[in-house]
Amino acid sequence: MTNDEMQGFMFTDMDIRGVHLRLDQGVKDLLDGQDYPAPVARLLTEMLIVACLLSANLKLRGHLSVQIRGAGPIKWVMAECRQLSNDPEQPFRVKGMAQVDGVVGADASFIELVADGRLIITIEPDQGQRYQGIVMADQGTLAECIESYFYQSEQLPTHIQLVSTEAGAAGLMLQRLPQTTVQEAQADSDWELVHALAASLTQHELAQLPAEQVLYRLFHEHQVQVFAPRPVLQQCDCSRERCGAAIVGLGANTVNEILAEQKAIIIDCHFCNSQYAFDKVDCHLLLEQDVLSAQVESALH
Numbered sequence: 001m002t003n004d005e006m007q008g009f010m011f012t013d014m015d016i017r018g019v020h021l022r023l024d025q026g027v028k029d030l031l032d033g034q035d036y037p038a039p040v041a042r043l044l045t046e047m048l049i050v051a052c053l054l055s056a057n058l059k060l061r062g063h064l065s066v067q068i069r070g071a072g073p074i075k076w077v078m079a080e081c082r083q084l085s086n087d088p089e090q091p092f093r094v095k096g097m098a099q100v101d102g103v104v105g106a107d108a109s110f111i112e113l114v115a116d117g118r119l120i121i122t123i124e125p126d127q128g129q130r131y132q133g134i135v136m137a138d139q140g141t142l143a144e145c146i147e148s149y150f151y152q153s154e155q156l157p158t159h160i161q162l163v164s165t166e167a168g169a170a171g172l173m174l175q176r177l178p179q180t181t182v183q184e185a186q187a188d189s190d191w192e193l194v195h196a197l198a199a200s201l202t203q204h205e206l207a208q209l210p211a212e213q214v215l216y217r218l219f220h221e222h223q224v225q226v227f228a229p230r231p232v233l234q235q236c237d238c239s240r241e242r243c244g245a246a247i248v249g250l251g252a253n254t255v256n257e258i259l260a261e262q263k264a265i266i267i268d269c270h271f272c273n274s275q276y277a278f279d280k281v282d283c284h285l286l287l288e289q290d291v292l293s294a295q296v297e298s299a300l301h
């Protein structure tokens with residue numbers, strides 16, 4: 001097991017909630033198999049952290065993804081966090097990847113990496129309506145883009161700090177609750193106070209300190225209720241079954257055309273580098289099963 005976990009918390013006397021995340025092992029596992037230039041690896045790490053932070057506040061079974069599509073050397077960068085159940089024992093699962101095309105300077109800034117980029121946040125519950133929000137990725141950092149996203153889309157003041165260094169990968173998010181139980185003016189001054197305290201946390205402290213020390217260091221003069229931590233795992237959700245379904249989706253004609261030219265259909269997962277091979281026998285079996293299940297379906301309806 002790893003120490004990667006998400007720690008939610010709430011102020012008992014103020015309408016503000018927060019979440020802290022540590023993702024050292026998950027990031028290491030994900031980047032190990034990849035060959036990203038350092039600035040790309042840093043941004044991908046921050047995207048993974050953001051996907052988790054945003055998932056923490058959603059009581060949702062399903063997927064949340066954060067993507068940026070841009071015209072710089074990063075064409076596409078994407079991180080996804082999945083919750084298979086609301087059971088607090090169950091880990092959040094993350095995956096992510098970046099598509100790089102072009103030269104990445106050793107200290108390329110966020111804006112240089114994703115020039116003219118669009119930030120897309122997608123929430124896909126297992127049941128219910130899919131939601132998508134889009135803003136320009138035109139702030140100086142990813143954290144500022146997410147803050148501005150919340151401000152534009154939900155008018156929710158949000159503070160986000162992200163760190164991705166050799167010393168650690170971590171994030172802290174604070175957010176005003178959508179509904180306040182106190183006077184507006186009081187809620188404003190509570191937020192100013194908590195925001196100022198949070199802003200005093202250094203990158204070094206965020207990278208190194210465990211959640212409880214971060215919360216103590218920032219908010220020890222306030223009443224903070226801490227929820228049970230949730231583990232976070234880096235884990236891809238690709239499978240032979242899903243690849244098989246994709247092949248069936250191509251249709252028998254296309255599959256046969258491909259197999260006339262090559263011995264097998266090979267599917268590479270760009271998230272985890274797994275490779276799935278389907279030879280002629282496999283493909284024909286898949287297509288036959290598909291025809292059979294279509295017949296059963298139509299017999300039942």
Ligand SMILES: [Zn+2]
Binds near residue numbers: 237238272274
């Ligand atoms: Zn995979």
